[in-house]
Amino acid sequence: xxxxxxxxxxxxxxxxxxxxxxxxxxxxxxxxxxxxxxxxxxxxxxxxxxxxxxxxxxxxxxxxxxxxxxxxxxxxxxxxxxxxxxxxxxxxxxxxxxxxxxxxxxxxxxxxxxxxxxxxxxxxxxxxxxxxxxxxxxxxxxxxxxxxxxxxxxxxxxxxxxxxxxxxxxxxxxxxxxxxxxxxxxxxxxxxxxxxxxxxxxxxxxxxxxxxxxxxxxxxxxxxxxxxxxxxxxxxxxxxxxxxxxxxxxxxxxxxxxxxxxxxxxxxxxxxxxxxxxxxxxxxxxxxxxxxxxxxxxxxxxxxxxxxxxxxxxxxxxxxxxxxxxxxxxxxxxxxxxxxxxx
Numbered sequence: 001x002x003x004x005x006x007x008x009x010x011x012x013x014x015x016x017x018x019x020x021x022x023x024x025x026x027x028x029x030x031x032x033x034x035x036x037x038x039x040x041x042x043x044x045x046x047x048x049x050x051x052x053x054x055x056x057x058x059x060x061x062x063x064x065x066x067x068x069x070x071x072x073x074x075x076x077x078x079x080x081x082x083x084x085x086x087x088x089x090x091x092x093x094x095x096x097x098x099x100x101x102x103x104x105x106x107x108x109x110x111x112x113x114x115x116x117x118x119x120x121x122x123x124x125x126x127x128x129x130x131x132x133x134x135x136x137x138x139x140x141x142x143x144x145x146x147x148x149x150x151x152x153x154x155x156x157x158x159x160x161x162x163x164x165x166x167x168x169x170x171x172x173x174x175x176x177x178x179x180x181x182x183x184x185x186x187x188x189x190x191x192x193x194x195x196x197x198x199x200x201x202x203x204x205x206x207x208x209x210x211x212x213x214x215x216x217x218x219x220x221x222x223x224x225x226x227x228x229x230x231x232x233x234x235x236x237x238x239x240x241x242x243x244x245x246x247x248x249x250x251x252x253x254x255x256x257x258x259x260x261x262x263x264x265x266x267x268x269x270x271x272x273x274x275x276x277x278x279x280x281x282x283x284x285x286x287x288x289x290x291x292x293x294x295x296x297x298x299x300x301x302x303x304x305x306x307x308x309x310x311x312x313x314x315x316x317x318x319x320x321x322x323x324x325x326x327x328x329x330x331x332x333x334x335x336x337x338x339x340x341x342x343x
């Protein structure tokens with residue numbers, strides 16, 4: 001049985017960063033080897049919309065790409081206009097005697113590198129891990145074998161991340177937590193293990209709901225953490241909960257969908273109810289931190305979403321009717337944005 005009160009003796013941050021940032025190099029490779037992007041930007045400083053028009057690209061993937069390059073120190077942003085940095089001008093612009101562009105040529109045919117060019121042009125997620133016989137992630141999750149493997153992957157990281165979340169989040173006065181799209185239930189379990197006053201429920205659709213029930217039972221928390229079978233996109237969210245949790249969920253969906261989910265939570269929560277968003281968040285101007293911008297590359301590749309900034313989240317929360325928005329770091333480059341329903 002997993003002990004959700006025991007943290008490791010060592011910090012797994014370097015391991016998380018290796019896995020979370022693995023797609024960033026391929027995105028840089030696509031920009032250099034396929035697009036000669038930095039040579040173009042050197043000649044044509046532009047805002048996001050101008051870059052999209054020039055290359056016939058879509059906003060979401062270009063936004064992710066620019067955040068990454070800003071965080072890498074290759075692009076600078078001023079008043080919404082992007083320019084190459086001195087480092088990029090010297091080392092990634094054609095004609096410079098120090099140009100390293102050809103050095104990236106060997107990356108050109110890497111599957112993920114090629115995928116990024118297609119994603120920039122179509123805004124459609126690639127197959128999970130670029131597997132030829134796999135569907136995009138959201139559709140693949142309907143298959144029990146894929147869902148079991150993916151849920152296990154997310155569960156193992158949650159044993160650590162869930163405890164750090166539970167230590168950070170303020171749930172004083174809350175009695176019932178709804179973990180929306182909660183996967184194996186690891187985050188609901190970690191929070192329940194630390195907050196004796198709290199009962200929780202995980203909202204998941206089949207086949208993940210059955211996986212969650214089994215994992216929660218293995219952890220000895222079935223009496224305090226239940227599983228509700230349902231699709232959070234279909235109809236209103238369940239009522240009767242005074243706290244909602246979105247843990248590593250919103251980053252899978254586009255901005256329109258995220259705003260709609262926040263609005264659903266506002267409707268379902270009582271006055272004073274808490275909303276908790278546990279994720280990796282970019283800074284307000286979306287120029288870093290680098291580990292978050294790097295993680296956003298994998299989200300861009302295999303989901304419909306990306307990492308959102310603290311400013312975007314605060315704006316959308318206030319627009320949905322929430323107030324008292326706070327931000328706190330947790331662990332492994334993750335953070336919590338919390339808010340209350342006014343009233």
